[in-house]
Amino acid sequence: MKIITKIVAVCCLWGLSSCDSYLDVNQPSIYTDQSLYKTPADCEASIAGVYSQLQTVYNRNYLEAIVLREDAIKNMNNNITRFTDTSTEKTWETAWKSLWVLVSRSNKILDNIDRVVFSDEDQKNHIKGEAYAMRGLAYLQFAWCWGGSPLITTDLSLAELRKVKRSSQEETYQQAIKDFELAYDLLPEKRSGTEVGRITKYAMAGMLGRTYLYMHNPAKAVEWLELIIAKEPALYKMADNYEDCFDDKFDNTSERVWEVQYMGDSTGKALGISQTFNSMLLASSINLEKDAPFLHNVTFKGPSGTAQVSESIWGEGVYEEGDIRRAATMVNNLYYDKDYQHADTYTARKFLKATQTKPGSYDEWGNNISILRYTDVKLMYAEALNEVGYAENITTILSIINEVRKRAGLEAIDATRLNSKQATFDYIVHERFIEFCYEGLRWPDLIRWGLAEEAMKKHFSLKNEGFNTATQTPMYAMEKRNLLAPIPQSEINAYGDGTIMWQNPEY
Known part of the structure; x- marks a missing residue:
């Protein structure tokens, strides 16, 4: 059973009782944190509200914005696909705000859960771990996508928030790492029964591996990725068929390490993914x-x-x-x-x-929409091994690549095709493109590899992507500024102080 069944039951209460203060001016409320957090059931209701917000983040918000940046999406009449977007682009603003709600709701739990008496300490730890995981995910996105954000780790009023200076990209990455590590220590190895679909310890190991790759630290990525790979096949393995990675029949199975939970229904009353x-x-x-x-x-x-x-x-x-x-x-x-x-x-x-x-x-x-698939874990591991030592790791790298190829219906390759560190890197770059397109990984991959400008130059030189055949020049082009998304102009205006919240260059 998906956790979504719990979310539907409690989110209305949470929506009434939580004023996501990072977005809107606080209004007087009959509810207080003290009245909300009295029992373990209150904490379960609160974490369900965080899971609910994760659905919003990935439902035509953050995911839509970064997928539109991909070279796998056709150039259409859209500012993001054409790289003509500005700081007033609503899609980026919605993505930014939806992530801040994730931070806000997570902080409310972490601020208040320790005053609640639990008969089961594991239950308390698991809820705390989930809150750290969600907050870490938000800060990871703020780091790579926007180049850093204010680091808010406690529930603040709007006036207090406006005094917190934007942090650097490095500092924001470090906050994500801290949160993921705390979550790793608190979360269970696996879920069962009605808890299937909730976050686990090894999802955090995978996310730490991803974060360290984004930070160009492959040695640390190897350390964390090996923790989850050691659980194959007991907990994780690649799906037998590629389409099973996306079929709702196989939601929350061994390929799906961390997923956004959705529910379909034929009655017209379900809470499901929308477009x-x-x-x-x-x-x-x-x-x-x-x-x-x-x-x-x-x-x-x-x-x-x-x-x-x-x-x-x-x-x-x-x-x-x-x-x-x-x-x-x-x-x-x-x-x-x-x-x-x-x-x-x-x-x-x-x-x-x-x-x-x-x-x-x-x-x-x-x-469901995967945040982390096990195939991603394996290919990140192959990439990191190549970076730390091609010669000593090529056997393991080849084994992973051929496992992916076999599922794709392709013959195995040997070391003659991957005869150098660069050749292996180039192969993995292309493999990740066709394996993960439209899953929200292509754009951050291109950025961390330093290949975004090259890829988009090639993309816009294609006839169907806006190339002007009369002048033999592309109509659109990515600029260096586009390596980061714009801070929403509404945020810049709300702070009103460029020493606290500043815009990314050339927006």
């Missing part, structure tokens, strides 16, 4: 391959536009012949309302397979 970069909307818009079995009969809403796939990934030579991930990731030959065929546009279909629960409408698909 994440329109892959879900696509399912309601078309009938694929004339009623393919993994699509359900939902109301026609009109063709999707914002899930279109870039030539950067559908173009010739990107996928090896026989790679099943291509068909699982994108599709053309779309049949709108069964009759209208449009064969020239590729559209994302990665999250369309819902076989467990029939959705009642286009925004009630029950597919």
Whole structure:
């Protein structure tokens, strides 16, 4: 059972009692923290509110913004895909604010939980660990995406908040590491029963591995990633089939280390994922391959536009012949309302397979969204091993790569193809592109590798991505400033002090 069932039951109470003070001017309330945190059940209700906010973060907020940056998304009439966005871009503002709600709700728990008497100390520790994990996730995103944020680790009034100076990227990363480490010490190894879907210890090991790679510290990444890999196959292993990584039938299984929980329903009353970069909307818009079995009969809403796939990934030579991930990731030959065929546009279909629960409408698909997949853990480990020592680690690296290739329907390769550290790095860069596109990893990967400008220059030189054939020049271009997202102008204005909250360069 998904934790979402608990979230639905308690979030209305939490929404009434919590004024996410990092966003709005506080209003008088009959509720106080002292009245809210009296029993373990109160703390469970509060952490459910944090899980609920995680759904908001990944439901057309943060995830949408960073996926639109990918070179796998077609250039459309969108400022983020064209890199023409400014500090007033609403998508970035919404993403920033939704992450701050995650911090705010986590801090409320951490400030108040120790006054509550628990008969089960493990229950208390697990809730604290979840709050640290959620806050750490928010600060990780603030670090790599915006280059740092104020570090708020206790619940503050709006006036107090406005006095906290923005921290550097390094300091923000360090806060994420601290939170993930605290969570690792407090969380259980695994979940069972009604707790399946809640965060675990080894999810934190994986996130620490990711954070250290973002910070260019592969040796520390290896240390943390080895902790989770040591639990294979008892707790984790790669899914047998690539599509199983995205099918709701396999939510919370061994591939899915940490997921955002969603619930589909056929009654029109479920809380489900809504239109994440329109892959879900696509399912309601078309009938694929004339009623393919993994699509359900939902109301026609009109063709999707914002899930279109870039030539950067559908173009010739990107996928090896026989790679099943291509068909699982994108599709053309779309049949709108069964009759209208449009064969020239590729559209994302990665999250369309819902076989467990029939959705009642286009925004009630029950597919979870992975924050961390085990395949990501394995490929991060291979990358980190290559960085710390190609020669002594190539056997392990090859084993991981061939495991991924086998699932993709490809033949194994040998060391002659990965005959140097650079060749191995280049292979992993491409492998991560086709394995994880549309999952929110491509853009931070390109940034940490120092390849973002090169990749986007190539992207915008393609005919279908805005290249002007008359002048033989691209119409759009990424600039160095785009390595960081803009701090929302509303935040800059609210602080009103450039020594406390300042804008990123050239915005």
